Amino acid sequence: MKKTWWKESVIYQIYPRSFADSNGDGIGDLNGITSKLDYLKNLGIDVIWLSPVYKSPNDDNGYDISDYEAIMDEFGTMEDFDRMLAEAHARGIKIVMDLVVNHTSDEHKWFLESRSSKDNPKRDYYFWREGKDGREPNNWGSWFSGSAWKYDETTDMYYLHLFSPKQPDLNWDNPVVRKEVFDMMTRWCEKGIDGFRMDVISLISKPAGLPDAPLMNELYGDCGCTANGPHVHEYLQEMNREVLSKYDIMTVGETACVTLEEAKKYANSEGTELNMVFQFEHVGLDGDAEFKWSTRKMPLVPLKENLTKWQKGLDGVAWNSLYFCNHDQPRVINRLGDPSDELREVSAKCIATCLHMMQGTPYVYQGEELGMVNYPFRTVKDFNDLESINAYYELTEKMGWDPKEIFPKIANKSRDNARTPMQWDDSANAGFTTGTPWLAVNPNYVKINAADQVIREDSVFNYYKKLIELRHTYDIIVYGRYELQMAEDPDLYVYTRELDGHKLLVVCNFSDHEREFMPDEEFREGKVLIRNLDNNNILDGILEPYEAYVIYAE
Numbered sequence: 001m002k003k004t005w006w007k008e009s010v011i012y013q014i015y016p017r018s019f020a021d022s023n024g025d026g027i028g029d030l031n032g033i034t035s036k037l038d039y040l041k042n043l044g045i046d047v048i049w050l051s052p053v054y055k056s057p058n059d060d061n062g063y064d065i066s067d068y069e070a071i072m073d074e075f076g077t078m079e080d081f082d083r084m085l086a087e088a089h090a091r092g093i094k095i096v097m098d099l100v101v102n103h104t105s106d107e108h109k110w111f112l113e114s115r116s117s118k119d120n121p122k123r124d125y126y127f128w129r130e131g132k133d134g135r136e137p138n139n140w141g142s143w144f145s146g147s148a149w150k151y152d153e154t155t156d157m158y159y160l161h162l163f164s165p166k167q168p169d170l171n172w173d174n175p176v177v178r179k180e181v182f183d184m185m186t187r188w189c190e191k192g193i194d195g196f197r198m199d200v201i202s203l204i205s206k207p208a209g210l211p212d213a214p215l216m217n218e219l220y221g222d223c224g225c226t227a228n229g230p231h232v233h234e235y236l237q238e239m240n241r242e243v244l245s246k247y248d249i250m251t252v253g254e255t256a257c258v259t260l261e262e263a264k265k266y267a268n269s270e271g272t273e274l275n276m277v278f279q280f281e282h283v284g285l286d287g288d289a290e291f292k293w294s295t296r297k298m299p300l301v302p303l304k305e306n307l308t309k310w311q312k313g314l315d316g317v318a319w320n321s322l323y324f325c326n327h328d329q330p331r332v333i334n335r336l337g338d339p340s341d342e343l344r345e346v347s348a349k350c351i352a353t354c355l356h357m358m359q360g361t362p363y364v365y366q367g368e369e370l371g372m373v374n375y376p377f378r379t380v381k382d383f384n385d386l387e388s389i390n391a392y393y394e395l396t397e398k399m400g401w402d403p404k405e406i407f408p409k410i411a412n413k414s415r416d417n418a419r420t421p422m423q424w425d426d427s428a429n430a431g432f433t434t435g436t437p438w439l440a441v442n443p444n445y446v447k448i449n450a451a452d453q454v455i456r457e458d459s460v461f462n463y464y465k466k467l468i469e470l471r472h473t474y475d476i477i478v479y480g481r482y483e484l485q486m487a488e489d490p491d492l493y494v495y496t497r498e499l500d501g502h503k504l505l506v507v508c509n510f511s512d513h514e515r516e517f518m519p520d521e522e523f524r525e526g527k528v529l530i531r532n533l534d535n536n537n538i539l540d541g542i543l544e545p546y547e548a549y550v551i552y553a554e
């Protein structure tokens with residue numbers, strides 16, 4: 001298997017709005033990030049994935065871009081960006097930008113021109129269609145509730161928006177659009193950035209004729225119907241030829257609705273498209289039958305099946321990303337661990353052990369390394385995220401759900417759980433801002449914060465630091481072959497890795513009760529690389545609640 005830096009790296013995702021505020025306006029910014037680079041260097045990460053920092057009206061907190069080559073006012077200036085980039089590179093940390101080109105903001109100059117008249121030269125930068133029988137052109141629903149079409153009276157036509165009405169979809173079938181995007185990407189690469197995370201890149205090629213989709217609920221057709229479309233690989237191969245292949249950069253596709261077979265194309269080892277993709281099957285396992293909103297925990301046996309499918313399915317032919325957390329997912333401890341004071345840290349370390357010992361590139365989302373957990377939302381007024389707000393009102397007002405029944409489900413899975421401010425210390429607002437935070441800080445910051453954990457040897461932070469050090473030390477962790485053990489066990493996730501005759505045993509008890517377990521003979525003399533309960537005798541045959549360890553057999 002070809003060795004390369006992005007396979008051996010650990011990526012840290014920053015959601016700039018919630019990371020660190022340097023000027024007291026309650027909003028995180030670029031100078032705030034620069035002030036925390038030593039913290040990240042200490043953690044040991046290699047690359048920062050920066051959620052969008054471009055000019056935006058912030059309808060979707062930066063995922064609605066009005067100028068790809070200017071910095072969002074709230075985040076600072078291009079000089080602030082250049083300084084952050086230089087300071088990161090000075091510490092050996094690379095910067096990967098978030099490329100959001102399935103859609104722009106409706107305030108982007110391209111859309112303002114496109115909307116102005118039917119014969120504007122940029123009309124076909126977007127999807128404009130006549131209504132049908134006084135209704136939208138087809139039955140597609142938006143990922144953020146409602147129809148995926150908005151009527152625009154300027155030209156008496158509808159435009160497509162798979163996400164919010166302020167996020168009109170770009171028409172990738174138009175070669176002029178592709179060239180505009182590739183040229184913009186080239187200019188960012190020339191500035192010295194180190195790669196791209198590509199937002200919903202699996203949605204850019206729409207099915208010919210934009211036909212109705214199978215219903216996803218009583219109101220709309222499935223908005224995932226445009227995923228893995230007819231020309232998506234052709235367009236990415238063109239992007240690779242025109243831009244990506246010319247720089248030593250890394251790329252990760254956020255490929256909503258991707259399958260294993262499609263991932264083998266997107267992330268193929270020949271390098272004709274992207275380096276890796278984010279899949280969504282595992283983080284969908286605790287969803288409800290009809291939608292993501294639920295209070296269910298992630299079921300372990302289906303999780304083991306799914307991650308094993310991806311580990312074995314991509315081995316040798318493509319490359320996995322490894323994640324549970326990001327700015328769209330609730331905090332993983334609430335889904336797979338135990339957020340109680342007694343078990344929060346040990347379960348956080350158990351989850352991290354399981355993920356970081358697999359084959360692929362691991363992603364750490366801001367605050368995950370501290371064991372941050374979901375926020376105690378009380379009413380829909382506590383939400384900022386349009387996905388949560390829109391879903392609440394569509395489900396209660398249009399579909400008749402009882403607010404008391406649906407609210408806990410939305411609160412448990414809301415993207416806002418991941419967007420509460422980073423908890424730096426136990427001072428006011430967790431040291432995130434000296435002003436009023438744009439989104440409330442989790443009140444548990446007095447117990448869960450970086451200042452406490454950086455200096456505490458047994459903290460979640462220092463456990464992540466050890467995991468990252470191990471990945472930088474042992475090739476078997478990066479490149480070894482994965483094999484699942486005890487597939488049907490409802491509590492234990494046990495797997496091995498093998499490379500050049502060496503073996504690794506990874507043992508995780510994902511339960512809040514003791515379990516009997518004894519490592520196979522071949523591991524009993526092995527070297528314990530890491531464990532989350534130091535005072536236990538690993539060979540006593542008992543696993544404590546959420547106990548995890550890794551043994552290396554030479």
Ligand code: TEU
Nearest residue numbers: 060063100143163199200256292328387
């Ligand atoms: O997310 C794509 C997407 O589908 C997410 O909305 C996620 O899958 C969904 O919340 C799960 O229910 C990307 C960005 O990561 C997200 O923040 C943006 O809101 C979205 O695209 C539109 O740009």
Ligand code: CA
Nearest residue numbers: 021023027029
């Ligand atoms: Ca600020």
